[in-house]
Amino acid sequence: MSIQAPRGTYDILPGQSEKWQEIEQKINELCRLYQYKEIRTPVFEHTELFQRGVGDTTDIVQKEMYTFQDRGNRSLTLRPEGTASVVRSFVENKLFGLPDQPVKLFYTGPMFRYERPQAGRMRQFVQFGVEAIGSKDPAIDAEVISLAMELYRSVGLKRLRLVINSLGDTESRLAHKEALVAHFAPRIDEFCSDCQTRLEKNPLRILDCKVDRDHPLMATAPSLADYLNEESQAYFDDVKMYLEELDIDYVVDPNLVRGLDYYNHTAFEIMSDAEGFGAITTLCGGGRYNGLVEDLGGPESPGIGFAMSIERLLLALEMEKVEIGKSQNLEVYVIAMDESAKKQAFSLLKDFRANGISADMDYTGRKLKAQMKSADRKGASYVIVIGETEMASGKAGLKEMATGEQQELLFSEMAETIKNRKTLEE
Template identity: 60%
Template sequence: MTIRIPRGTADILPGEVEKWHYVEAKIRDLCRRFNYAEIRTPIFEHTELFQRGVGETTDIVEKEMYTFVDKGERSITLRPEGTAAVVRSYVEHKLYADPKQPVKLFYVGPMFRYERPQAGRMRQFTQFGIEAIGSKDPLLDAEVIAMAMQFYAELGLTGLRLELNSVGCQTCRPKHREALVGFLQDVQDELGAEDRSRLERNPLRVLDSKDPKTRELTKDAPSILDYLCADCRPHFEAVQSYLDELGIPYVVNPRLVRGLDYYTQTAFEIMVEGIGAIGTICGGGRYNGLVAEIGGQDMPGIGFALSIERLLLALGTEGIELPIRDELDCFVVTLGETAKQKGLKLVQEWRQAGLKVDQDFLCRGLKGQLKAADRHKAKYAAIVGDNELAKGVVVLKNLATGDQQEYALAQAKAFLLKQNEQGVGL
């Protein structure tokens, strides 16, 4: 029986993985400029972390987590998102005591959710996220949003739509909840079973329903924006003012509540058209109560997360080609056993100098080796035979023009290094 890859996962093969390298390099450069440091947390955590941190009434916890009991009879879950794990680490390692505040962190790594696979949505996916913990200032909200928008812009994406909302706090949400429950009770008999259960446990999540009928029934539901308290209203207005100052366009969407229970105040999503059923490519917001929920001091936080798979899908949809360098600086062609031995030493020396070099391993002749050099997109072929060995030279052939010239070995290395620095052949 042929063993195949599990449903909802993907192999990232040569030719495609270079795009990931490029995007990941962009991520690290962006985070360097915004002064975010990398954090790496385990791929699995105690299940309670996500139950408490993400919320027991969320789709993630109720239906999508990969949970198992280990040999020590502990309930363990493959991480379905990154924020809860970062906050757990923040608390456990007392990062709140770091003199550099707020603590600004980023992560890149695999997440796991048992969902129906579709375009841009996999059961194992890779997430880039940032977390800034320790400040209530709406200026930080604007920075986080600006960082996400700048990331997409630098990769060439256009047609982005930023949706913004405030989901309030523990002061103003109860009043909105009361009004919302009263509204939903009038239409509860027409709601689906899942949305009726949410009405009792977490009515705000009904506004996040994907059921078209529910969305129509709730189009006139009370808006959280009409109930914002004396802290949340000016905070939300300040966020909008800072975005206006930065020239970042946005749309206020009072139905935007996100799918995680830890959000407070600012919530946002970045949308793009043409990537299948899922138009959201980035989501984030504030989580001012999450640190305390996980067992730490009551510290405010904000962040975002995005799927690299969905990003690459959006880039492909817009026809954006990433500037990937996958060619060789040189392919060493050897003729005869003695040249083969000397060629091995030459390849190793040039690699140690920083050049990208390969050689023949199939015992092909001159013509076959030159064809292999073309397949590897080599800029030059370095031809070494008995005549070249006798003279202490190598013939460098420009595979784009066909021109060739003899160089002493040291001069050949210097020439190739210079071409590499100048980007010749890109």
């Protein structure tokens, strides 16, 4: 019986890995432009971090976490999302003491959730996210949103829709919570067991329920927008003003609540409107989390961030038929006709690579014709054939595959000649 990858995981093979590399390069460059610095946190954390940071009423904590006991009988969890880990690190390493605030961070790495695998949603998935911690300026909300939008645009996506909402401050949310409890309580027995549990703990999460989303009470539930106090409304108006200043179109959706307990004020999602994408169109989600740093033992440090699945980004590219990550063709393929020529060929590879020129040769003892076919499959720009004559003269022909033209050169001239040609082409 062959051993296969666990359900919900997959291998990224050559031909696909180039797409990932291009996205990662764009992430690094974009974060450099916006001045977000990379942070790398452990793949597993103490379970309590996610119970406190994500919220024990969320589906993530209740149903989806990979939790285990280590040999010291400690409860540990593979990270299901990135924000809690980043905020934990922010507190533990006292980044709140840095002179420049907010602290602007980004991360890219694997996350783990036990859910039903489907296109673009796996049990191990790669998430890119940013966190700006230490400012309650609505302008930073707009900046974070614009960074997410710019990444999607930079890889060629066009069918995008930004949806935003305000979840309000503590006072606004408390008033809305009381209204939700009064609305759902008389008929809560008609809802799923999760919603019945959420009624008192976090009734806002009922609005995010996928099981009961068609219940008639959902359509008539009190809107959070009606309970925003003056300060919360002014904050939201400023966020919208800054988005307009950045020429970013948006749609306000009063039913957007997000799935994590730590959000307040600004919440947003970026959707794909590409044909064939499926029922779940969300590419990216995020929002403001004032209070999370304090919940994890730090001082008052308001924050905002987002997270996006790279797998879903790739799926959106596929739906819009956008090609990225084309393989870089091989520059030089060296063919050795016999064992005596192989040493010289191997030496040439060293020279080429030292000069930044990609080079390869045969390691299976194939005949000339087979090696030429291999050079063609690899898309080699140049081919060099070394046999007895070439070894005796110290020269070989540098054949340009696109034109068939051949130039006789000393072995010592090969690397410099190709390097100069590359410079002229650039």
